[in-house]
Amino acid sequence: MWLHFFLFGVLYLAIIYVPGLLICRAIGLRVDLALFAAPAVSIACYAILFILFGIMGVACSLSSCLFAMLVACLAFLVIGRRFFGTNEFDGGIALSPHRVILLGAVYITISSLLYFFLFYRRYQDPSFMIQGFDTLFHVNLIRSFFDSQNFSSLTASLYQSGLSPFSQSSGGFYPSAWHGLCALALEASSGELNVAANALNYVFAAVIYPSGIFSLLLQFLKKQKGINCYIAGAFLSICTFAFPWAMLLRGEQFPQFSSFALLPLVVSLAIAAVDSKRWREKLGFVFVSLFGCISLALLQTSSVFALFIFVSAYIAHCAYQHCNKKSRNYSIGVVCAAFVGFGLVWLVCYKMPFMRSLVEFEWPSTMGVIEGIASVFLFSFSGEAPLQPLLLIVFVVGAFSIIKNRKGFYLILPWLFFAMAYIASVSSDGTYIKHILGGFWYTDPARLSALTCIASIPILSIGFDAMLQKTALLVHQKSLIIPVVVSAVFCAAVIALPTLTISTNASKSFNGVICHSVDELIGSDDVGIYSTSEKAFVARVLGEVDNNSVIVNCPDDGSAFAYADDDANVLYRRNYADTKGESLESKIIRHNLKNIATNESVQAIVERWNIRYVLQLTSPDGKGSFHTYKLDDWDGIQLINESTEGFNLVDQEGDMRLYEIAKSDF
Known part of the structure; x- marks a missing residue:
């Protein structure tokens, strides 16, 4: 493999x-x-x-x-x-x-x-x-x-082939170069x-x-x-x-x-x-x-706005350098005018009607302002992330070097913008500053912390270069061996040395957090929305079904993954319950499939849609399902059991069931 x-x-x-x-x-x-x-x-x-x-x-x-x-x-x-x-x-x-x-x-x-x-x-x-x-x-x-x-x-749509639960095409624009x-x-x-x-x-x-x-x-x-x-x-x-x-x-x-x-x-x-x-x-x-x-x-449209921040800072720097030959006041005025222009462009994009669902999306706050500032400088942007004091030292040296030399302010400005957007996102709710700064990234702290890290790399590199120069002077050595060895040792220290994590106050290394997180995600056969045991059950029962027939399922129990993994002909490939465009037939199936023996409308839809099987991977209480699961949305599917008239049990294991619709019963 x-x-x-x-x-x-x-x-x-x-x-x-x-x-x-x-x-x-x-x-x-x-x-x-x-x-x-x-x-x-x-x-x-x-x-x-x-x-x-x-x-x-x-x-x-x-x-x-x-x-x-x-x-x-x-x-x-x-x-x-x-x-x-x-x-x-x-x-x-x-x-x-x-x-x-x-x-x-x-x-x-x-x-x-x-x-x-x-x-x-x-x-x-x-x-x-x-x-x-x-x-x-x-x-x-x-x-x-x-x-x-x-x-x-x-x-782009999950239903570009096969039966769709929507009354009309569900396709539309979605940045899908990665998927392609x-x-x-x-x-x-x-x-x-x-x-x-x-x-x-x-x-x-x-x-x-x-x-x-x-x-x-x-x-x-x-x-x-x-x-x-x-x-x-x-x-x-x-x-x-x-x-x-x-x-x-x-x-x-x-x-x-x-x-x-x-x-x-x-x-x-x-x-x-x-x-x-x-x-x-x-x-x-x-x-x-x-x-x-x-x-x-x-790939993901919001990254264009991150590009805008980086390039705007550099253009302002170039404008300052060019105009500074005339006078300092004139150059400052040009830079201010440039930032006003950039700000207006940003505001116009923010006010665009098609941007509303993006920029108005609200991620709840998770910490106070002081904690947010500390997490930025310690490069620990979540409770599970390790504190990174070594990076803090290098960053401070780099920022001080830039300020001291009065060159490269364009390197600090993008980092400052993304850091402020991150702090506003994690420390406030519903504020204008939170959305105007971070709205183009859904006010998502994870996205904003990623951008802050990317923007910090040039500053860190300058800081480490300054430290390498001091090291070379101390050992009277100017060959490339010194920067390679020192950089490698520093990298190993960042990855291997244990530091505190904010959420647990436990001491874990960078590598330790990664290993623990991956091992926890892999877990045992019963861990995960679509666990190893569930995958094995689905793989087994798919060998018993007619590939041309439709399998009705509740997507939140993990069965929707069977489409990607095994090309299973499941009806619901994501939870679109009661979303705009869902067909009346789909709603009838979700709520009344269990009544197929007595409901002629259900019988007609089952015949027209060529539905033959029902797949259940969890019990009706939804344990182990996605957070969007509600029994009221899927009662017509999840409440089917061995005694439900009109269904024959084909296979079972624990809470997992495959039923075949017994059309002879109606």
């Missing part, structure tokens, strides 16, 4: 990197920059291709998509140099391509090893999936895409959806995110720091618990995770576009940056 995990990873690397590399080279990016920028371009191209195929009614398959991407690459190779010239664009980076690729390989190697051995290897089985409430939607959307061969973000990539790779092995999803997350965590951080540091610090800063960044990027570790452990925000992992790369491309002096080079980086924006928007 682990072999398949890595084979999926290799497939993802090929489909994500090769087309983007060719297109970026055609535009004129230097080979090393083209290699790092490739995911930002490829993901956008695939997402656009999925939409175009959906509009034209063309089935998405691995072969058709790769052929279309090949045609696109050839088109760029033919016309690219005509528009962008023949000179290579280096983005103002002084390091040679060889050294950039070597350093990038260091980032990827360190991240690949640590994410695998500290996180994924503890799964024991790569088909294990952390079963959050939103996980159900994501994995079933992948299966729906694969079954329908329609991966378009414009018509999974569905694309799933053609290689259709029965291993969870393995494919885990492998894609691994590629984002271990390859795309660290290389993006390196690209970000290359652009942010190219005029200030040497190679020591980049070496430090390779280790520091994996030391912040809130991202990527906590989001991986949460397990249900795959699109958000992938977009955050891509964010540093897209920011670096936008910075390169701002800094470019030659118009052809600027045009090239603007073009690639636009592709990056599309990738973010179609």
Whole structure:
């Protein structure tokens, strides 16, 4: 199974990197920059291709998509140099391509090893999936895409194939580039959806995110720091618990995770576009940056607003630097005017009617203001997260260095914004400041803490670089051995040394929290919404059912996962009880299926919908179900038992039952 995990990873690397590399080279990016920028371009191209195929009614398959991407690459190779010239664009980076690729390989190697051995290897089985409430939607959307061969973000729905409980199409816009990539790779092995999803997350965590951080540091610090800063960044990027570790452990925000992992790369491309002096080079980086924006928007749209924060801070910095040649007061006025303009754009987006459901979403507060401030500086953004005082020391050194040198304030501003948004989110309820700052991320502390960590990496790198310089002076050694060894020791200390956790006041290490959390999630055969024993029961009974017949189920008991895992023909793939658009027939089934022997309306729907089986995985009390479970919503299904007229018991184990509708009884 682990072999398949890595084979999926290799497939993802090929489909994500090769087309983007060719297109970026055609535009004129230097080979090393083209290699790092490739995911930002490829993901956008695939997402656009999925939409175009959906509009034209063309089935998405691995072969058709790769052929279309090949045609696109050839088109760029033919016309690219005509528009962008023949000179290579280096983005103002002084390091040679060889050294950039070597350093990038260091980032990827360190991240690949640590994410695998500290996180994924503890799964024991790569088909294990952390079963959050939103996980159900994501994995079933992948299966729906694969079954329908329609991966378009414009018509995303769990019911693109098979019987739907909705009276009309439930499809609509949903940023689903992540799901489309999974569905694309799933053609290689259709029965291993969870393995494919885990492998894609691994590629984002271990390859795309660290290389993006390196690209970000290359652009942010190219005029200030040497190679020591980049070496430090390779280790520091994996030391912040809130991202990527906590989001991986949460397990249900795959699109958000992938977009955050891509964010540093897209920011670096936008910075390169701002800094470019030659118009052809600027045009090239603007073009690639636009592709990056599309990738973010179609992975998880809210990340575009994070990009806006980073780029706004840098543009204000450039405006100050440019205008400061005239007078300091004039430059301050220009910067203030720029921030007013950025604020107006932010406010206009906030007031957009289609944004209301996003920005008005309310996550309840969990702590006071002082606790919120402390958690930001100690890099411990939840009760289960370890305190990280070592990072606090490095961060303070980095921030002090920036302030002292009066350079790089654009590095502090994004961190300050996200930190304030996080504090407002965790310490207040229903306030305007909470929603205006954090509303574009659902006022979700987990998302805001992840952004705070991403924004902190350049500051941490500067702080660690300053400490490395002092260390080199003390030992009278200026070779690369010192930064590598010191950075590795620091990283090991952050991961291995025990510190307190806020919720339990217990002493746990960074690694200890990860191990405990994963082991707790895996648990025993009876742990989880869709436990191992339930999976085994479903796999067994599916061998006894007619694949063309519909299985009625209560999705909150975990049975909806059977669609993603086994392609089971279950009617309810998520809890949509009483939601807008649910058909009258669906409501009758949910409430009256148990009365099939005497209710002619139920009999007619069962016949028309080809319903033949009923699957129950929990007792009516809903123990072990999702929090959305209510017996009143599913009484027509959950109250069926062995004595209910019109049903024959096919198989049972504990609370789990499979019934067949006995049509001869009515």
